[in-house]
Amino acid sequence: MYQNKIMKFLLTISICISVTASAQSWKDLKDISKKAKSELKKVKKPKISFTQKEAAQALKDALNIGIEKGVSILSVKNGYYKNKKVKIPFPPDAKTISKKLRKLGMGKEVDKVVKSINRAAEDASGSALSIFVSAIKKMSIKDAIGIVKGDSTAGTDYLQEKSSSDLELAFNPIIKSSLKKVDATKHWKNVITTYNKIPMVKKMNPNLDLYVTQRAIQGLFSIVEEEEIKIRENPKKRITGLLKKVFGS
Numbered sequence: 642m643y644q645n646k647i648m649k650f651l652l653t654i655s656i657c658i659s660v661t662a663s664a665q666s667w668k669d670l671k672d673i674s675k676k677a678k679s680e681l682k683k684v685k686k687p688k689i690s691f692t693q694k695e696a697a698q699a700l701k702d703a704l705n706i707g708i709e710k711g712v713s714i715l716s717v718k719n720g721y722y723k724n725k726k727v728k729i730p731f732p733p734d735a736k737t738i739s740k741k742l743r744k745l746g747m748g749k750e751v752d753k754v755v756k757s758i759n760r761a762a763e764d765a766s767g768s769a770l771s772i773f774v775s776a777i778k779k780m781s782i783k784d785a786i787g788i789v790k791g792d793s794t795a796g797t798d799y800l801q802e803k804s805s806s807d808l809e810l811a812f813n814p815i816i817k818s819s820l821k822k823v824d825a826t827k828h829w830k831n832v833i834t835t836y837n838k839i840p841m842v843k844k845m846n847p848n849l850d851l852y853v854t855q856r857a858i859q860g861l862f863s864i865v866e867e868e869e870i871k872i873r874e875n876p877k878k879r880i881t882g883l884l885k886k887v888f889g890s
Contacts, residue, residue, distance in 0.1 A: 691887050696785035699887035700796045701777050703872045704865060706880070707797065708773040711864030716766040722759035727860030729759050734847045738836045745839075750832050757825035758849070762857040764819040765812065769861055772811045776804040789887055793873050797866040808858055809851075816854045825849070 691699075714720055721727050731739045731751060739751050780803055782788065788795045820826045829849050837844045871878045872888060879885045 691786075693785050695883060696789045696887055697782040699883050700782060700785055700788060700799075701780070702881060702884055703869050703888075704777050704796055704800055705774060706872065707865030707868035708770060708777070708861065710868050711861040712766055712770045714864055715860055716763055716769075718760075718763060720766065721762045721857070721860060722756060724860075727863055729755070729762055729853060729856040729860070731755050732847050732849065732852045734852075735845060737842075738832065738845060741839065741842065742832060742836060747832075747835065750828065750835070753828045754825065754832055757823050757828050758820065758853050760823040761816060761819040761825045761853060762860065764823060765815045765857060766861065768815050769812065769857075772808060772815075773861065775811075776800070776808055780804060793870045794866045797862060797869050800865070801862055805858070809854055812858060813850060813854045816857060817850045820850065820853060825853075 715724075715727065721729060731754060742748070742751055777800065780800060782799065788799055792798070820829075826849070833846055836842065837846075868878075872884060876885070876889065879888055
């Protein structure tokens with residue numbers, strides 16, 4: 642229907658242009674202008690075919706698909722450690738420690754820390770699904786249609802903005818447990834103790850638990866983001882009727 646009106650309007654414009662070529666008076670031009678305006682008014686933009694409630698649920702469905710994918714990718718061995726996009730590096734706040742110890746020939750100890758904190762993130766990510774799903778379920782979405790019509794990562798950005806603090810609070814104890822489980826806490830303590838024994842250095846003890854928690858969550862969000870883009874751009878990724886309705890079939 643909408644396309645037919647567009648074609649009709651374009652046809653009218655074509656006729657008007659032809660008539661204009663032979664018009665001899667200002668009256669003819671005014672008549673042509675009126676006809677064009679009249680046809681333009683008849684051409685209406687298509688109405689949005691879904692509600693705010695449907696848009697909100699579709700966004701939540703897309704985010705749930707994303708976090709399920711993220712957990713399946715990152716909770717396996719090397720999910721973080723061998724993935725350059727999400728690999729957790731030695732804490733930036735502790736770069737001085739890393740540099741100093743490598744100069745003293747203790748690079749292997751530093752590498753143990755990096756490997757073990759990634760192993761902890763992989764271990765903890767297995768428990769992330771329920772935490773994220775709960776956060777998504779509780780999320781109140783204002784202007785859901787606006788988010789659906791927004792940027793390719795608008796849904797993920799909204800979740801990140803509204804839920805990051807709650808996610809950190811819920812995920813931190815799990816990360817802490819995983820750090821101990823894979824000996825990351827032990828390796829970290831060894832590195833910090835060794836560094837702090839070096840003469841003339843400023844004593845340091847950065848918060849490893851919080852750092853790994855934040856980086857692990859960032860890694861999961863990056864996968865959720867990728868999946869949201871796929872759902873928006875690839876019709877085959879819209880696996881439910883509601884996703885097809887909201888994001889297009």
